Amino acid sequence: MPACLHFRSQLCLRYASLVKSDIMHNYLNHDVVPGVLKEVPPNSLEISYPSSGVVVSYGNELTPFQVKDTPVVVWKTEPHAFYALVMIDPDVPTKENNSMGAVNHWTVVNIPGINVTAGETLMEYRGSRPPRKESGIHRYITVVYKQHSNMPLVQRQHLARPRYKFSLHEFATEFNLNKPLAGNFYLAQYDDYVGSLRSTTPASSIAK
Template sequence: MADIQGKFKEQCIVPDVVNMAPTELITVEYPSGVKLEMGKELTPTQVKDKPVVKWAAKEGEYYLLAMVDPDAPSRENPKFREWHHWLVGNIYGGDMNKGEVLIDYVGSGPPKGTGLHRYVFLVYKQPEKINYSKVNKIPNNSGEKRGKSSIAKFTQQYKMGGPVAGNFYLAKYDDYVPKLYAQLKG
């Protein structure tokens, strides 16, 4: 627990994304064979496909999973903070297949020359099943309305507390990024 909180503060995820670090770790495994180790550098090529995500979920509870980049377009100039890569609500008992995709997954796409970006996974416990019908759903072929978002404000709006679990990695530009940009143009 102290390690998670220490690393979230060390990388300034607290306070850039959340006011308080989670206490539990999310495990994230990518189809490329990469398993996320907190704070490790990965390439956009390694994380291009939707991962399998698990945490210590309780049966009968609903959760929200978010993946955000607070460093868009760069850590020095985060004018699009936060850029949302993935948002899934109403995840029942931790079963991602029973969740409602609000923002479809896209991997890392840090622009060339912008250095390392932080990619943060957060899980929140929902107070109950939530009606997300007013939330604009974003497919994985659209970059529209992903930027200038705040997971903290979103979760406050739906009366969730702080994140219960989290993890993150760092990534910088590689030759997959132009392919992702082409995909996001629809």
């Protein structure tokens, strides 16, 4: 290998290592690991919101208005494999007192490759809606699991959960999923957009 190419290769490897180190730091710094996940997912999960032009980047803060529409999600896939995607807010009612369990913001199973729209939705997407100013920063965590096979109807019906008091661990255990293959997360807090939703939507549908 020519010296210039070797040098460039080493720079790329070093850059990749630094990026991975920063990602791991963010997971730990925001207590996503070990507070919610047991370990950092090995692959990146690219999440973008075309309607607002923002992207999710391992702990960046976004506004509820920016994430109100369903995002585009991309991850590394294998041929003929199926995947399950879950997005949660574990900070209910607050990060310091999450006694009410997690809120399920989005669940899709039987996703062929990265074609999320071709998967089967168990929980429709709902953007961030922290219930009040005093609830502080909420973490919105999205993970993708590789399924062992296509989930049959009876299992999908069994795994269907209420939006509230959702347990990611129980979901993965009952579906016999391994560790998350990919993940990403962002932060959000209450703002005037959430307040405007309160005036037009029943309170039971707004919280979190």
